[in-house]
Amino acid sequence: MMQLITIATSIAFVATTVLGSALPAGASMGTGVLADRSNIVPMIFRGTIGGVEHSGEGTSEEIFAAFEKIHPQTAADVRTNLTTMALETRGAVNKEPPHCCGAWNGPQGWGWADSGRIREGINYLSVLFGECGVQGGPGACTRISCSYNAGIYLCNDNSYAIFPNCGYLASYADDISGQCFIAGRGNTLTCGQQFDTDNYNVCVHSDRC
Numbered sequence: 001m002m003q004l005i006t007i008a009t010s011i012a013f014v015a016t017t018v019l020g021s022a023l024p025a026g027a028s029m030g031t032g033v034l035a036d037r038s039n040i041v042p043m044i045f046r047g048t049i050g051g052v053e054h055s056g057e058g059t060s061e062e063i064f065a066a067f068e069k070i071h072p073q074t075a076a077d078v079r080t081n082l083t084t085m086a087l088e089t090r091g092a093v094n095k096e097p098p099h100c101c102g103a104w105n106g107p108q109g110w111g112w113a114d115s116g117r118i119r120e121g122i123n124y125l126s127v128l129f130g131e132c133g134v135q136g137g138p139g140a141c142t143r144i145s146c147s148y149n150a151g152i153y154l155c156n157d158n159s160y161a162i163f164p165n166c167g168y169l170a171s172y173a174d175d176i177s178g179q180c181f182i183a184g185r186g187n188t189l190t191c192g193q194q195f196d197t198d199n200y201n202v203c204v205h206s207d208r209c
Contacts, residue, residue: 043142043154047130047166050074059209060124060132060145060166082123094197095172100180101191101205111206112189113150118177118204121145121152125170131163134200143207144169151207157199164200172202180204 042057049067052074056063068075101110125132125145134142138157144166145152152173156162172194180192195201 041135041140041142043144044133044163045128045130045166046133046163047128049127049129050078059143060121060128061147063128064124078127082127095175096195098176098179098192098194100176110191110203112182112184112191113204113206114148114184115177115181115188115190117148117150118145118152118173118190120147121150122170122173122177125152125166125173128166130166132166132169133161133163136160136162141203143209145173146207146209149206149209151205151209153203155201155203157201162198162200164196164198169202172196173204176202176204 043059043063044055044057045060045063046055048054049064050071052067052071054063054067054070056066058066064075064078101112122145132144132154134140134154134156136156136159138159139155141153141155143151144154152169154164154169175194176192177190181188181190183189191205193201193203
């Protein structure tokens with residue numbers, strides 16, 4: 001269930017002062033709609049990587065690693081373009097604006113993740129051409145990317161399984177990292193959540209991985 005959370009302006013001000021953070025125009029650190037994620041399940045991938053059919057379960061990094069063991073040359077070719085893949089995206093009418101975490105932590109205890117590591121997760125999702133699925137909910141979530149303590153989640157509030165385009169999911173993480181950010185100690189941090197009209201959402205925050 002979505003719950004409206006308002007973080008006191010004074011707390012946000014303290015975090016901003018300590019971290020030297022900056023927000024882009026239109027982004028908010030103080031208010032967000034953030035879902036509870038208590039039901040974590042594996043992501044299901046069905047599609048192609050580098051034009052080769054592949055399926056599996058796990059994060060995008062785990063799926064790519066499994067593919068690399070089977071098709072090392074194709075994986076090597078894909079890696080050369082890993083940072084230049086164009087993102088597929090849903091129309092703006094299908095997306096709510098991102099809800100940024102407040103102050104230092106989100107209301108679910110979410111911490112801010114290194115934006116560079118989230119970008120790596122976006123890149124891995126962008127080379128999975130096909131469906132990234134999660135079982136029915138509501139509140140069923142799957143970790144679609146995680147590396148160096150930076151995680152991306154897909155959460156499903158439908159009663160049935162869904163299989164969104166993996167590139168679409170990468171574009172949500174891209175939206176969040178582009179609009180929800182603060183300056184860390186020598187890096188940029190990101191944390192937030194974005195909802196789709198098809199009753200699912202993507203979350204970005206720190207994690208253990």
